[in-house]
Amino acid sequence: MATNPVIDVDRLGATYGTFQAVQDLSFQVERGELYALLGTNGAGKTSTLEVVEGHRTATTGSVRVLGAAPTDRRAVRPRTGTMLQESGFAPELTVAETVRLIGRLSGREDSAERVLGLVGLTRKAETRVAQLSGGEKRRLDFATAVYGRPELLFLDEPTTGLDIRSRDALWETVEQLRADGTTIVLTTHYLEEAQQHADRVGLMHGGTLQREGTVAELTRSLPASIRFSLPPGAATPPRQAVPLEDRSWAIETFELQRDLKQLLDWAAASKVELDGLSAAPTRLDDVFRAVGTDPAVPAPR
Amino acid sequence: MLPIAKSELVQVLRDRAVLITSLLMPLAASAFFIGFRDVFAGIGSLGYVAAVLVFTIAAFSLYVTTVTTLAGRRQSLFLKRLRSTAAGDAAILTGLVLPVTVIALVQVAVIVTTFAVVGGTPADVLLFVVAAVATFAMMLALGIGTAGVTTSPEHAQVTTLPLSLGTIAVASWVGITGTQDLAELKRIMPGGAATELMVGAWNGGLALGDALLLLVPTAAWVVVAITIAAKMFRWEPRR
Numbered sequence: 001m002a003t004n005p006v007i008d009v010d011r012l013g014a015t016y017g018t019f020q021a022v023q024d025l026s027f028q029v030e031r032g033e034l035y036a037l038l039g040t041n042g043a044g045k046t047s048t049l050e051v052v053e054g055h056r057t058a059t060t061g062s063v064r065v066l067g068a069a070p071t072d073r074r075a076v077r078p079r080t081g082t083m084l085q086e087s088g089f090a091p092e093l094t095v096a097e098t099v100r101l102i103g104r105l106s107g108r109e110d111s112a113e114r115v116l117g118l119v120g121l122t123r124k125a126e127t128r129v130a131q132l133s134g135g136e137k138r139r140l141d142f143a144t145a146v147y148g149r150p151e152l153l154f155l156d157e158p159t160t161g162l163d164i165r166s167r168d169a170l171w172e173t174v175e176q177l178r179a180d181g182t183t184i185v186l187t188t189h190y191l192e193e194a195q196q197h198a199d200r201v202g203l204m205h206g207g208t209l210q211r212e213g214t215v216a217e218l219t220r221s222l223p224a225s226i227r228f229s230l231p232p233g234a235a236t237p238p239r240q241a242v243p244l245e246d247r248s249w250a251i252e253t254f255e256l257q258r259d260l261k262q263l264l265d266w267a268a269a270s271k272v273e274l275d276g277l278s279a280a281p282t283r284l285d286d287v288f289r290a291v292g293t294d295p296a297v298p299a300p301r
Numbered sequence: 302m303l304p305i306a307k308s309e310l311v312q313v314l315r316d317r318a319v320l321i322t323s324l325l326m327p328l329a330a331s332a333f334f335i336g337f338r339d340v341f342a343g344i345g346s347l348g349y350v351a352a353v354l355v356f357t358i359a360a361f362s363l364y365v366t367t368v369t370t371l372a373g374r375r376q377s378l379f380l381k382r383l384r385s386t387a388a389g390d391a392a393i394l395t396g397l398v399l400p401v402t403v404i405a406l407v408q409v410a411v412i413v414t415t416f417a418v419v420g421g422t423p424a425d426v427l428l429f430v431v432a433a434v435a436t437f438a439m440m441l442a443l444g445i446g447t448a449g450v451t452t453s454p455e456h457a458q459v460t461t462l463p464l465s466l467g468t469i470a471v472a473s474w475v476g477i478t479g480t481q482d483l484a485e486l487k488r489i490m491p492g493g494a495a496t497e498l499m500v501g502a503w504n505g506g507l508a509l510g511d512a513l514l515l516l517v518p519t520a521a522w523v524v525v526a527i528t529i530a531a532k533m534f535r536w537e538p539r540r
Binding site: 053055073074077078082084086087088089090091092093097100101102104105106107128 | 312374377379
């Protein structure tokens with residue numbers, strides 16, 4: 001358990017009418033950490049994030065952000081930057097006017113020119129927001145979030161709609177912020193981004209936290225896989241291989257290196273060519289799928 | 302609050318639809334009433350014309366524009382964006398409605414002054430101003446409340462009709478027929494007592510005691526409208 005967490009969520013419950021979106025959810029985010037909150041559609045992560053961001057109050061449980069209630073805007077907001085899932089800008093304002101307005105209201109000091117330079121929108125500074133593309137609006141959103149180098153940054157689907165260069169540039173900036181000690185909470189549907197950048201991951205399903213840990217800890221719970229095909233008439237492969245269809249075989253293993261070597265040794269000894277050989281470590285996607293299809297996990301009510 | 306008000310003013314000035322609704326339409330209507338003031342004074346009185354001018358500006362420049370603006374800002378999630386900053390709810394709301402309110406107040410001041418120049422000055426300027434300000438406060442609060450049940454700027458064209466036309470109708474009813482009959486009913490309707498105050502203040506002959514009595518329902522409607530606004534206003538679109 002963290003001693004002085006930046007975010008402390010304790011037995012959170014969020015209800016809309018009779019619909020329980022989140023129940024009994026607890027997690028903590030430590031200073032300087034990038035915590036990815038992931039989940040299936042309707043898992044409750046948006047509801048959770050809205051409570052943590054202070055846009056909604058908890059039905060039950062408690063949430064502390066930077067030691068204060070998240071709804072205490074004067075205490076929390078000057079120290080937090082928020083990139084919302086949807087942009088929410090005034091279409092008639094220019095890009096520079098938007099950054100100055102939101103930046104000034106954030107209570108932090110910075111220059112619009114600097115943050116627009118960070119996201120590659122300097123040349124669009126005098127363009128009205130209504131004339132921006134979807135990707136440019138996301139970059140503007142990111143610019144307002146990082147204005148004044150906040151201690152805590154919420155990134156809600158930050159790269160949706162961004163091309164690969166913009167995506168790389170955004171992550172480069174995020175990594176710089178992390179190096180400066182910024183704490184980051186990320187939600188995304190791009191699991192490879194979470195796998196690559198997150199220190200810890202929380203996986204939500206059915207309104208509760210189903211798994212939590214580092215990527216290594218989460219992937220360790222599921223086997224890696226080896227796939228290959230055998231030519232007609234080939235000898236039977238090692239006993240841990242399971243036949244699939246059309247002469248294909250699979251090995252699910254927690255000892256990838258050992259079993260792969262054993263397979264290659266067998267192929268060499270048997271003079272067998274392994275067609276389409278692939279060996280893949282367990283990825284976050286596999287953990288995500290396992291959580292999403294686990295019959296023991298309750299569906300949202 | 303001031304940065305929000307400044308950005309809102311910029312947006313109003315750049316949005317032709319809002320400019321037409323909040324500036325041109327009320328100005329055209331006011332020019333019509335002032336141009337035909339003798340006809341309307343014959344139906345009611347000069348005080349009636351003055352009251353209708355105030356209600357026309359309050360209904361279209363202030364009320365309709367407030368509803369349209371707030372519904373649009375909520376629909377585009379701009380309100381949510383502002384609430385993700387350190388600004389408080391009161392500062393956000395005040396900043397959003399301040400430019401519209403100031404524009405409407407300037408309009409009514411110019412139009413009523415013009416009417417006074419061509420039609421004669423009111424008997425009690427202070428009382429007229431008090432009644433006009435109370436009317437503006439009521440319409441502003443009703444606008445914030447109506448925005449709570451308005452999903453988009455387009456929807457505002459429907460949701461604002463009952464109150465915008467209704468208050469002008471009440472002002473006309475009270476201004477033309479007076480309060481000899483159905484006095485209590487007319488005075489408890491939104492804008493009814495305020496109209497009687499404005500007519501009396503303009504034409505003269507309203508005793509101080511009567512004026513103070515008429516201020517009670519006028520102020521009560523301001524309180525009711527603020528209560529409605531506090532209960533009905535929403536910051537985010539319904540899910």
